[in-house]
Amino acid sequence: MAKSLQTWSRLDNSAKIYPMLVNKKSQNIFRLSVTLKEKVDKNILLDALKMTIERFPVYKVRLMKGAFWYYLDDNHAKIKVYPLDPLSFRKITDKSCNGYCFRVSYFDMQIVCDFFHAICDATGAAEFVKSLVYTYLNLSGKEVFSDQKVLTVGSPVMREELEDSFLANYKKLPLKDLKVKDMQGKNAYHIKGILFDNVGNGIIHMYCDVKEVLDICHAKGCTMTEYLGALFMMAIYESQIKGKEENANNIQLFVPINLRKIFGSKTLRNFSLFSRIGCNPYEDMEMDKLIKIMHDNLKRDMDKDVLKDKISTTVWAEKFFLVRFVPLFVKRFFFNFSNYFFGKKKKTATLSNFGVLDIPDSMKKHVESVSFAISSNATTPLSLSIISCNGKLCITFTRRITDTQIEKNFASYLTKDGVNLTVTSNFWEVDNAL
Amino acid sequence: MRCKYCNVEIGCKAKVCPLCHEKLEDDNSTDALPSAYPSKSTKKERKYLSPSSLYLSIAISVFILCIPINLLTTPEVYWFGIVGILGVYGFVLVRNTILSNNSIGVKIFWQCVWALIVLLVVNVILSKELAELTGAWVWNYGLPTILLSSTLVVGIYTAIAFRFWNDVIVDAMCVSAVGFIPIILYAFNVITQPAMSITCACVSSVVIIFCGILGRKSLINEFRKRFHV
Known part of the structure; x- marks a missing residue:
């Protein structure tokens, strides 16, 4: 039976541990950054981000505390882009990023995306970054084509993108x-x-x-x-x-x-x-x-x-x-x-x-x-x-x-x-x- | 520009080699290159005294000051204890209620717990001086009043914040459910004057019924979310 997208989701098996390990000084964050050949325009980047995030409901989430586990709830807060912080890997907090578990920054010719591991790993995040850069280049008037290598804005969200693949490949063992x-x-x-x-x-x-x-x-x-x-x-x-x-x-x-x-x-x-x-x-x-x-x-x-x-x-x-x-x-x-x-x-x-x-x-x-x-x-x-x-x-x-x-x-x-x-x-x- | 010691090309604006930190031979040769990162601020990030630390230092100073004043002026009643517990209550108010991101339910819960502790401590201190003061007033009137107020606050907040219905409805239900504690205590004869307890239970019932009828779907969804195992 077809299902509409849920407004909340459980954390996947390996993500469950990451929010529990956050402390005052550290958080599991990774960064993917793309250096373009010309200076990044923050307004175009923001527009590109607003469009791209709609294609990735899996990242349009806020991390919430439940009674037994953390979970991810839909986040409708305003999304922003930030000038790159000299302090690398500054914690991604509810306050600093409007509840989003990632942060998009710009500096000179770079588009820098920091992700908290609780929502994805680098391979998943790379799809988002590719889509963001693709949309950015499109909005800046560059002629770019996806060649089926980019999840473009407007393409349908596939069920497999949202699955917890650990559960899908789990076999009950003695x-x-x-x-x-x-x-x-x-x-x-x-x-x-x-x-x-x-x-x-x-x-x-x-x-x-x-x-x-x-x-x-x-x-x-x-x-x-x-x-x-x-x-x-x-x-x-x-x-x-x-x-x-x-x-x-x-x-x-x-x-x-x-x-x-x-x-x-x-x-x-x-x-x-x-x-x-x-x-x-x-x-x-x-x-x-x-x-x-x-x-x-x-x-x-x-x-x-x-x-x-x-x-x-x-x-x-x-x-x-x-x-x-x-x-x-x-x-x-x-x-x-x-x-x-x-x-x-x-x-x-x-x-x-x-x-x-x-x-x-x-x-x-x-x-x-x-x-x-x-x-x-x-x-x-x-x-x-x-x-x-x-x-x-x-x-x-x-x-x-x-x-x-x-x-x-x-x-x-x-x-x-x-x-x-x-x-x-x-x-x-x-x-x-x- | 190359570092002659490390045999690597320097790809960003720099005065020293990123690996060996030796000064580059021609300081200006990397000027045309872009910076890899924004320059580190030379000013150290200022550490401000947090509001809770500021409160804590003032509260502790006042408490310490009250001890000799109390012992010198009115040694028969240890009212510095009341100042102390009010200080702790104030800390919970600042840290847990005003400054924290906790949900309204959690904030109200801790407010209730500490308000009750304040009443119990006040009762213990004053009962030494006033023999007629037993603990009954805390249970008969104090506890039901605290719970009635919290149910009213959460009920009104839920009604006003209907846009964030999903976020507050579980809290409203949980806080209202706690409002039945006085009537249960009355059943076990801990409470002897039931008027406030009955009022509290009635108000709680109204909030629960309204939340149950108007927000059944949200309620079920929220319970699934927050209590999933």
Whole structure:
């Protein structure tokens, strides 16, 4: 039976945890920004945003507290665009964003979209950003065509876009088959450094030609995620552990896996799981070994059956009656506690490879570059995110510490391998750098 | 412009290399490039004293000042206790009612709880001086009056804010339901003078019936939303 769009929705399985982990200083936010070839007009951007948001009811929501869970309610408040805040990843609050769980900002030639993870992951958000930029270019009088790569304003909202794909792929398992042990694991090495005294993040972008990196990867017989992940672990080791620490824990990267291709989902909400990849800092510090570790772990964690079991485990936890009927304030306490032991303690850093942002050819000539960044916090003070578009690769480091040694080492490995890097930064760690 | 130490091209306006922070050889060579981000404000973000902190410091100072005045002037009644509890009530009023984003139901609930605590504390302090003052007045008149007022407030608010019917109707129902507590206490002989309790229950019934009849659909929808498991 056909149903009209509901005025509220439950949070999807993986989104449920994010509002509970928000504290005074941190919130799980990611940023997709598009640099155009000319200055952004804020009025046109606002018009484009007003039109685009109507096409994405899944994002036209306000996060609300229920008795047992958070939920998303329709939001009819006025939507705004903001000048880009120098303080990156400022919290997206009910007051500051009129209840919306995302914020669209502009600066010079950039359109910057920050999303709170509770409503979507980067793949879902990218559809919104593509649509926004497409509408913006259209309104600015540019001749652009969607080529079936953009969800254009006026196109029908599909049911699959709104689905909770975790529930759609959940299979009831007997208790003994649940992958609870996989959630455990050894404690990880934590990156050390002096934290910024304000809540901002330092951001460094490294731009290069995708082909240059792919050539290296082909020569080494690995994927880009494996190669850059191995470099990242090596950079952490060289900067933090080598000659400085004895008995350091394993370096463990959390790598999000986009489940859409594997399970054929078109959801615009969250649909990803993490792969935890660890290496021993005293035995595995050779590039070939690290690439093999990355490869083996990703291969293991991207197996459809393994993923199905993981999805079933997380959905089981959500559906377990003791969890369901616990009041929200108790859940908040419990989730924070478990996140500390099963999440933060086991994680050195996050490495998120978005992949390719596929935009129509007619848009490419108006887009200079695209970047993707995820917020970092005091316990995981460094994150690496990667995106490519139009043949240009953008590697972004976000950090909560003043030290840039890891980024410096990472860049030196890349340049030694023959990659030409162009680096930009928000210089959060130095005054008067501009 | 390249950093000769890191062997990377600098892609934005900068005086130093973003990686090694070494000064770039030609300061002006990146001037033609766009800034990657808005420049960091050199002024530190000013930290203002929040209204609740301001209130708290004034309330604590007044309370501390009242202790010696009380003990020196009227040592037979410890009225500084009343000042203290009124200070706490004021804090709840500022923090939870005026400044918070909580729903009207939550605000009224905490107002009722603290108003009742204030009455109980006042009763305990004054009963030492006035032997005839028993706790009965708190239960017979104090509690029903508090609940009657809250039901009236939420009822009127619901009627006025009919545009936001969905947001307030569950709160109106919950607050009105609490209005039956005095009549239940009367049934258990905790309350001995039923006049105010009956009035409170009647007003609560009216609000519940009106909300139930006029907003049945919204009510069901709101309950589904807020209590989904």
